[in-house]
Amino acid sequence: QVQLQESGPGLVKPSETLSLTCSVSGGTINSHYWSWIRQPPGKGLEWIGYIYYSGNTNYNPSLESRVNISVATSKRHLSLRLSSVTAEDTAVYYCARLGAGGMDVWGQGTAVTVSS
Amino acid sequence: DIVMTQSPLSLPVTPGEPASISCRSSQSLLHLNGYKYLDWYLQKPGQSPRLLIYLGFSRASGVPDRFSGSGSGTDFTLKISRVEAEDVGIYYCMQSLQTPYTFGQGTRLEIK
Numbered sequence: 522q523v524q525l526q527e528s529g530p531g532l533v534k535p536s537e538t539l540s541l542t543c544s545v546s547g548g549t550i551n552s553h554y555w556s557w558i559r560q561p562p563g564k565g566l567e568w569i570g571y572i573y574y575s576g577n578t579n580y581n582p583s584l585e586s587r588v589n590i591s592v593a594t595s596k597r598h599l600s601l602r603l604s605s606v607t608a609e610d611t612a613v614y615y616c617a618r619l620g621a622g623g624m625d626v627w628g629q630g631t632a633v634t635v636s637s
Numbered sequence: 638d639i640v641m642t643q644s645p646l647s648l649p650v651t652p653g654e655p656a657s658i659s660c661r662s663s664q665s666l667l668h669l670n671g672y673k674y675l676d677w678y679l680q681k682p683g684q685s686p687r688l689l690i691y692l693g694f695s696r697a698s699g700v701p702d703r704f705s706g707s708g709s710g711t712d713f714t715l716k717i718s719r720v721e722a723e724d725v726g727i728y729y730c731m732q733s734l735q736t737p738y739t740f741g742q743g744t745r746l747e748i749k
Contacts, residue, residue: 566678583737621691625697
């Protein structure tokens with residue numbers, strides 16, 4: 522059974538780059554799309570983007586100039602980088618697998634606060 | 638972007654009673670392949686979202702059959718035939734027809 526685990530620094534300073542990792546266990550990264558989603562405190566869900574195992578990406582235009590998603594198949598993990606962060610980037614960040622229909626496996630999420 | 642609008646935003650329900658949540662999209666979610674790219678997720682308090690329904694009406698693995706999804710190209714409904722206490726949380730619809738994928742605002746289901 523596939524499990525996802527996000528990790529990264531819980532605190533990032535304004536204007537710096539947020540870097541998160543999503544570790545995949547119990548299954549393969551191959552032949553799947555993988556998404557990042559975030560949720561600001563007390564608010565709804567926002568799709569950040571996805572990556573195919575081959576490396577093809579698709580980003581939310583609202584974040585495209587600042588975001589980069591990569592995959593390290595051999596290392597069984599995905600990465601999210603978001604540059605020039607502000608307080609508006611404070612959120613819980615989730616990674617999720619895109620199954621045959623819907624995002625069928627989610628990580629537990631990692632909270633990131635942007636503050637000096 | 639496709640705008641997703643849910644109603645109601647708050648839904649108090651008596652255990653054992655049915656519940657219904659509506660989700661409307663600003664454009665049709667019907668793909669040329671005949672599938673409707675609309676999913677439903679439930680986020681229980683303190684947890685990650687969980688997939689309930691995908692492609693408009695298919696139940697995800699392990700989802701009780703009291704949950705059902707239906708809808709046309711732009712109007713979708715999630716129904717719970719008999720609400721149980723464990724169903725509390727926020728329900729989100731999401732379209733995956735085109736990027737950026739977009740979510741509804743969420744509907745908070747609470748037990749009366």
